[in-house]
Amino acid sequence: MALIIKPTERREIEAIFALRRDPDVLLHQYRPRRSETPESFARKLDAPPDRLGMSFRCTSILVDDVMVGHVMQHFGPAPDPRLNACECGWNLAKSHWGQGIMPRALTLLFDQLFEEDPKLLIFASCFTSNHRSRRVIEKLGFQRDQMHWIVWLTHLIRSRGRRIEQFRLDRRGYRLALAHLAAVESLERESASD
């Protein structure tokens, strides 16, 4: 299986929306807002950072040359003014769940993001019921984070009462998690060859 990531192209945006509207994905994810259309998404991708320094990127995930998922990234100032923030949201087609694809894709992306900006803080949030995404978040070294109460309330209203948790990841935590994963994989290989 050949997995690559690359910046999303305009021609892929319809497929991203199809995935975001897939009923299996919508069990674990917000439906795009009414104002979020393929056209507004394309405009956001093309736009330079706004006055507050906020900008948007999207990364496509391809397996054997077919797009199977994406990672949306909103960049902006972090709560600590010495750092920068990137809020990530991701989705994968159900046909490809459970094969370790998202952790591999996120590893490729986070390597790039921390290389570009060692002071980056990556944020992710997921519904408490989303065990798969929670596991991905855990494996990559994210730590639980306190959500601002206004953000928490906005989520509560938008999700109609579903609990959501926020996590944060810095470069050090990410490197430690990768080292831990490599050690576990090496132990598993050793015990398989015994």
Ligand SMILES: CC(C)(COP(=O)(O)OP(=O)(O)OC[C@H]1O[C@@H](n2cnc3c(N)ncnc32)[C@H](O)[C@@H]1OP(=O)(O)O)[C@@H](O)C(=O)NCCC(=O)NCCS
């Ligand atoms: C969440 C998602 C991105 C995970 O990607 P993935 O490539 O399938 O992730 P993995 O294959 O590494 O599986 C993640 C973990 O979930 C575990 N898992 C699989 N099925 C599970 C289940 N029914 N309940 C709990 N955990 C489960 C896997 O065992 C794996 O953990 P492990 O590595 O310790 O074995 C993908 O399933 C997805 O896009 N889901 C729908 C949309 C979504 O949830 N988006 C994220 C919103 S925050």
